[in-house]
Amino acid sequence: MPNRKKKKPNLSNTLINPIHQSVAYYFNDTNEVIQYQNNKYSLGRYGRYDNSSWLEVEQQLAALDDLEEALIFPSGMSAITSVFLTFLKSGDKIIYAKECYRNTKKLCETILAELNIEAIPISIKNTDKFNETFDYYYDENVKLIFIESPSNPHLYMVDFERIKQKLNKNTLFVVDSTFATPINFKPKYWGADLVIHSCTKYLSGHADILAGSVSGSYYNISKVRDFRNMTGCIISSQSASLLSRSLATLKLRVDYLNTAGLNIAQFLENNPLVNKVFHTSLPSHPHYLLANKYLTGHGSVISFEMNLTKEMVSQFIDALKIPYMGSNFGSYYSMVEQCSLFTYYNLSTEEREAIGISDNLVRLSLGFEDINAIIDDIKGAFSLVEHYKI
Numbered sequence: 209m210p211n212r213k214k215k216k217p218n219l220s221n222t223l224i225n226p227i228h229q230s231v232a233y234y235f236n237d238t239n240e241v242i243q244y245q246n247n248k249y250s251l252g253r254y255g256r257y258d259n260s261s262w263l264e265v266e267q268q269l270a271a272l273d274d275l276e277e278a279l280i281f282p283s284g285m286s287a288i289t290s291v292f293l294t295f296l297k298s299g300d301k302i303i304y305a306k307e308c309y310r311n312t313k314k315l316c317e318t319i320l321a322e323l324n325i326e327a328i329p330i331s332i333k334n335t336d337k338f339n340e341t342f343d344y345y346y347d348e349n350v351k352l353i354f355i356e357s358p359s360n361p362h363l364y365m366v367d368f369e370r371i372k373q374k375l376n377k378n379t380l381f382v383v384d385s386t387f388a389t390p391i392n393f394k395p396k397y398w399g400a401d402l403v404i405h406s407c408t409k410y411l412s413g414h415a416d417i418l419a420g421s422v423s424g425s426y427y428n429i430s431k432v433r434d435f436r437n438m439t440g441c442i443i444s445s446q447s448a449s450l451l452s453r454s455l456a457t458l459k460l461r462v463d464y465l466n467t468a469g470l471n472i473a474q475f476l477e478n479n480p481l482v483n484k485v486f487h488t489s490l491p492s493h494p495h496y497l498l499a500n501k502y503l504t505g506h507g508s509v510i511s512f513e514m515n516l517t518k519e520m521v522s523q524f525i526d527a528l529k530i531p532y533m534g535s536n537f538g539s540y541y542s543m544v545e546q547c548s549l550f551t552y553y554n555l556s557t558e559e560r561e562a563i564g565i566s567d568n569l570v571r572l573s574l575g576f577e578d579i580n581a582i583i584d585d586i587k588g589a590f591s592l593v594e595h596y597k598i
């Protein structure tokens with residue numbers, strides 16, 4: 209017969225925390241339950257609310273973002289959705305950066321619209337125009353500002369400080385900082401109330417888990433936690449544990465990728481087959497000064513327009529040997545895509561034009577392969593198409 213009074217075996221000095229699988233928790237006696245109810249003990253209650261593997265990674269994430277608390281989610285999109293649905297109600301307005309991740313945009317255009325939440329997209333491509341349009345639309349009904357910056361795939365930036373100065377205290381400033389990571393940018397110091405990451409990218413870094421996070425003050429995070437407790441958008445303890453493992457090497461990985469990004473961006477900019485390179489390390493990037501103000505590194509995603517037809521750009525990409533063709537970024541494999549044929553394939557030509565996705569635009573996200581080997585690979589592919597330069 210089991211004896212519930214018998215102590216469970218547990219070695220508490222493991223260097224690496226075990227993966228906590230249990231969804232059930234027990235209490236030693238009724239007094240312990242009462243103490244727990246009065247927040248005297250940090251104990252678990254039920255798997256939708258509590259898991260030690262989450263707690264571990266949430267502490268790491270809060271420390272990285274330099275914010276009081278963090279919550280982990282099963283994907284970046286579930287983190288974004290949870291923040292929107294926690295803080296917005298019918299009749300509210302949200303302003304968001306038009307050049308954001310396409311599913312964030314879709315969420316604003318569909319689900320928020322159906323809930324009678326007016327979502328106002330503003331392009332961040334031209335800073336003066338953004339500021340002017342922002343001032344025009346911002347009023348007391350705007351309850352949330354959502355900025356993804358640097359943006360995908362052009363790495364556009366905003367002037368965070370200016371935005372914060374304009375906001376009244378009832379507007380929440382939310383930053384999707386997936387592209388920058390906490391190593392290259394700390395939105396908290398420029399007024400962000402909540403910081404979101406798709407941890408699927410740089411933070412996990414191994415392309416083996418989907419995860420998202422939200423960091424903020426105790427007060428704001430307690431509201432998001434209530435939403436997560438209700439809706440159950442929780443991550444598995446295995447994924448949380450893998451993320452925790454990855455965060456231990458985040459700085460080393462991002463430092464390497466920053467160097468790789470800088471080197472390859474400079475190499476691309478000096479090639480006649482390349483018309484324009486989008487990487488915030490380059491003075492030619494339209495938001496170079498903003499990037500210098502806010503970022504301490506520029507990451508490993510580089511977009512570039514080629515002096516080639518759509519078909520010849522495809523041939524260039526097909527000739528590359530190192531990067532895999534696909535749309536992920538931030539992991540140890542390099543990935544490459546012809547944007548109009550991959551991520552943005554389902555948009556109409558007009559929709560693509562509106563967000564600057566031309567047929568000759570390539571997005572390269574670097575991994576940990578040798579930088580010179582990547583340069584040689586690109587040179588080889590260039591040599592096959594150079595006669596077709598427009």
Ligand code: PLP
Pocket residue numbers: 283284285286309356360384386387405406407408418419420
């Ligand atoms: N935010 C940004 C900037 C992204 O690029 C993505 C996905 O590519 C997301 C959010 C969504 O993250 P996930 O794929 O983890 O749901």
